[in-house]
Amino acid sequence: MTHDTLKQTLEPWQWPEETWRAKVNHTRAGRSLRPAHWPDGARCAVALSFDSDHETNELRDGGKSISRMSWGQYGARVGMPRLLELLERHGVKASFYVPAVAAMLHEDEQRRVIAEGHEIGIHGWIHELNSVLSYEDERDLMLRSSDALEKITGVRPVGLRTPSWDFSPHTLRIAKEMGLLYDSSLMADEDCYELMLEGEATGVVELPVEWIRDDAVYFSMHRFQSLRPYTPPTDVFEIFRREFDYAYESGGLFQLTMHPHIITARSRIWILDELITYMKTKEVWFATHAEVAAYAKANAV
Template sequence: MEPWQWDEVTWRRKVNKVRAGRSLRPKAWKNRARIAVALSFDSDHESNELRDGGESIGRMSQGQYGNRVGIPRILEVLRQANIPATFFVPAVVALLYPEEQQRVVDAGHEIGLHGWIHELNTKVPPADERDLHMRAAEVLERVTGIRPVGMRTPSWDFSAVTLQIQRELGLLYDSSLMADDDPYEILEDGEPTGIVELPVEWIRDDAVYFNMNRFAAHRPYTPPPAVLDIFRREFDRAYADGGLFLLTMHPHVIGYRSRIFILEELIRHIKTHPDVWFATHAEIANFVKV
């Protein structure tokens, strides 16, 4: 049937499969902070090319840049600022670069699930999706020594069974959906799940402003100062609201010499404000979960 032929029961069932439930934004954040700041980095590296069956040496070298240059540069910025962050890592990347993941953990940061090979969940049969997420959790635990408690689905692609798999994994939080600015509890078929959603948005993602593919029509480019201005405005409004400011970045995108200043300047700007709580995604989810 075409969508225009669906009866009300059908389209309501589709809409209500995964929904935002009660808001989990607290009256005050930890230590009476006015705002929670969650910086995150999706360490996709070569998996962006591999997940589509690609063999482009050039695109994989761009992914390797994320490991060789992007991650060290980001970790140094975070070290100098003395703030924690969360890194979402596909299992294939963790296997390619186990020493990178250990360095991230040793620096006090969190590592979360990000699929097996950055696959699109809606393109994978349900049984295979479950197997991939289960194996990914095992790999990250083996590589880092810590069981991940949160997931960001690759490309924020969420299938009809993703939430069931997250519940089976016993995850504390997800960070792939966009129904609010602030944390909320996820509902499945109208029922509370206990899983915290830390919402993302393409506006607060570096890749949409800079990514390009020379063999396709995908060639956006926004001047770095303009991206800094967007991120700063997002923070300023979140601060005024007393909410959550969550930013998604990628080592192979933000890590370049002409872009890393965006992260540096944004942190400096944030630190001019009193009562700011920089935290990992897990710390924030634990705080708001009641």
């Protein structure tokens, strides 16, 4: 049995120090990229985002459920028009993360997103899990995804959000090789930071996410699994508002992740509407994730 094979058979509590240190230090938060101030005297930056997964939530695992694909279609058919009209009414820009397959299924939607001044970022090919892929396969899919989005919209993506925030040991290396400005999949802070790869600064900005600031954890349901959470919309609004209030008082970043097939239901869309209305009473800077990442990188203290 080789040394490497032996290490693979050990339980975590049997690992030598070099093993657990290597795992922890592979992809790490580096220097903070929190700026001293935000543009135009704003006290807080607000970065709204939407993961436009559509039918790929079912397709990713080889699923054939017409019912679940129709739920994804709702996101494109009803959810996206409702979202884009709301954002236009408020004069707010946002970032949309779109699997390439979803983009190809709904090309006009992507062109409208870009035409209205929003950002589109990489979100996998078919919402696959990065952690099950080889370096070669993950790189190929990320490059093909970026190419597909650029072909449809005419704009090359500068940011990445891995599907399900599933970040493999190869993801950061590939993002750096592609020259991406930022990633938005990890959770080591509440403000932007530089990503480190095996102890070396990469220049890639992390614009962190958090499950607390994600609509899916409160409302998602799978009929044939035990996944059946439900939180009243009033409670979700209160959670999001309190997250924003703390970010505002501390002069930081408020980042929010939502999904067109989830947040746009008749009984939920008011959450976003009232949250934006509330935030607009404060001194905030609404920006795309790309704008926030670029500003943070250029103005970090």
